[in-house]
Amino acid sequence: MTVTLTDLLPARLRRSWVVDGTCPDLDLYSLFRARQIADLHRTAVIDAKGKLCYTALDRKVRCLAEGLRGLGIGAGDVVAVQLPNHRNAVIADLALAALGAIALPFPVGRGAAEAESLLRRSEAVAVVAATEHRGLTHAAELHALAPALPALRHVIAAGPGSAPEGTIPLAQLLRTDPTGFVPARPDPDSAARILVSSGSEAEPKMIAYSHNALAGGRGNFLASLMPDDTPPRCLFLVPLGSAFGSNGTAVTLARHGGTLVLLDHFTPEAALVAVREHAPTHVLGVPTMIRMMLEGMEESAGPLPAAPTALVLGGAPLDEATARAAAEAFGCPVVNLYGSADGVNCHTGLHHTVPPTDRSGVVAGRPDPRVAEIRIADPDTHEPLPDGRIGEIVSRGPMTPLCYVASPDLDARYRTTEGWVRTGDLGHFDEEGVLHVVGRLKDVVIRGGANISPAEVERELASHPRVRDVVCVGVPDPLMGERLAACLVAKGAQSPTLDDLGGHLATRGLDRHKHPEHLLVLPELPLTAAGKPDRAALRRRVEEERDAVLVQA
Incomplete structure (x- = not known):
């Protein structure tokens, strides 16, 4: 591996979380293997092909790991994975961990330009991708793209369908004899996975995470939502290749020995069938997905056979109306997750059926230092601010990533010298230590010199x-600089007007200058490959159609 991944956290802090038991100090494959040995026939994955137990999964993992090793892939190599939510994605994840390689998963649906950027900057030596998907x-x-990527040596094609000429069939590697495979034992504080976040940058951000940050920090997040030691059964509506995924x-498999329930493509109908048939303890998705499912539940008869332990909703702001409707329909607490690939996590927990709210909307909850400590800092000086003062949310803790990949400018911009992650979000703590997120430092629409927060x-x-x-x-405007557009999906037959x-x-109580001046009504909001509302696509759509919907101020 030639790409350099430097841990920007002080080493003494990393080790302190191992010493006090916050992080397990084992690599991901070793953790998974221990879970497999403890319960040989527990179901690990439920997907379109059916059920796969831990022992069968482990054999496939070892076959693939030995096959990849035969291709010259080893410790420290970056291997990209672009697969739908399916057992193959899980097998690839664990096989790379067993080799001590670094996984770079990203969701299906991301275009060739973004994929080229990820592969080039990460210096990936191989990529595992779907032969055909939707x-x-x-x-x-x-x-x-391979001729333009000198580091890329192999493209591995996962069926169904015949592998394209020049690629290696994944099925062939899965038939490798695993008898002689000996797993690597990478340093648990070394890189295990690169998370991808589009954010606001010209190219997708890549953030390197260690084994301990994933299984320890992120693992403690899920542990806080498990009321007992029963292994979780998690329905992932978001792609496994996303940061949320x-x-x-x-976490679900290696750290907690649970079961993954996977849909290779989200639809509200398929998600509701999965909830009814597989009785997940945790449903993880974005609010838009839950709103679509709620509509489907209104049209179907009968209650759910079993209430989940929690709906865990992140990736986009959660509104009170959705939280209340979801809690009633699913019969369980709704957890509002405030987090990002960059290294922040805070949630409202199981003690609220409906997350608490304030004038800014649903609050973020109380930070868990076993996941991430959070402070409010002055955006310019980075000095801590007292409770009640609004400032930039900064985070540091067991789940903090190592660094941005091949982006020293992002490290300089978003990491302090003490290792704190600058989120670019504005917030404050109340007198009870609850975090309130109130907006973004830069996510504003500037209309005639006046700032508007789209989130508000x-x-x-x-x-x-x-x-x-x-x-x-916000969309460009020759007179006002920018104007605000509302892109919505109507509830019921009649859509609201701008008036x-x-x-x-x-x-x-919102001032007139904050009211939308464009309206775009859609049957559904477009989603990114990671399952979030696609703001860039909406902005383009409004710009294309704004002459028809513009209201002069």
């Missing part, structure tokens, strides 16, 4: 009785 031919596309193989407007519009889902974006929305916002 009309996309990622393996062939990535093979076509990193709670799958490393979205929170208020979400309470409109005829709005099911809403995203607000309706403006009247609602006025009753909620």
Whole structure:
């Protein structure tokens, strides 16, 4: 491996979390292997092909690891994985951990330009990709990029369908004899996985995480949502290749010995079938997905056969109306997760059926130092601010990543000299130590010199009785610089008008200059490959259609 991954946290802090038991100090494959030995026939994965137990999964992992080793892939090599939520993605994750290699998963649906950027900057030596998935031919596309990527030696194609010429069939590697395989034992504080986050940068951000940060820090997050020692059964509505999905193989399986329930493509109908048939203890998704499922539940008869332990919702702001409706429909607590790939995590926990709210919307909860310590800092000086003062949210703890990959400029911008992660979010602590997130340092629409927080407007519009889902974006304007657009999915047959929305916002106390001046009504919001609302696509759509929907101020 030539890409350099430097831990920006003081070494004494990393070791202190091992000494006090916060982190397990074992690599991910060793943790998984211990779980397999403890319960040989527990179900590890439920996917479109059916059930796969821990022992069968481990054999496939060893076969693939030995096959990859035969290709010259070993410790420290970066291997990208672009697969749908399926057992093959789990097998690849664990096989790379067993080799001491570094996994770089990213969701299916990300285009060739983003994939090329990830592979080039990470110096990935191989990529495992789907031959075909929902009309996309990622393996062939990535093979076509190989001449421009000198570090890339192998493209491995996962079926169904024939592997494109020049690629290696994953099925062939899975038939390798695993008898002689001896797993590596990488340093638990070394890199295990690279998380990908689009964020606001021109190219996707890549963030390197260690075995301990995943199994320890992120593992402690899920542990706090497990009321007893029963292994969890987690339904992942988000891609395993997303940052949120990193709670799958490393946390649900390796750390907690649980079961992954996987959908290779999210639809509300398939998700509801999975909830009814597999009775997950935890459902992990973004609020938009839950709103779509709630609509489906209204149309179907009968209650759920068993209530989950929790709905864990992150990746986008959660509004109070959705939280209340979800808690009632699913019969369990709704957990609001405030987190990011960059290294922050805070959630509202199981002691609230419906997360608490304030004037800014749903609160973030009380930080868990076994996951991530959080402070409020002055954005300019980085000095801590007292409770009640609004400042930038910064985070540091057992789940803190090593560094950004091949991006010293991002390290300089988002990491302090003491290792704190700068989130770019604004917030404050109340007198009870609860974190309130109030906005973004830069996520503003500037209309005629006045700043508008899209998140603030979205929170208020979400309470409109005829709005099911809403995203607000800024679009360029020759007169005002920018104007605010509301992109929404209506609830019921009649869509609200701009006047309706403006009247609602006025009753909620929002100044007139914050009211949307464009309206785009859609049957569904477009989602990114990671399952979040696609703000860039919405912005383009509004720009294309704004002449038809522009309201002059």
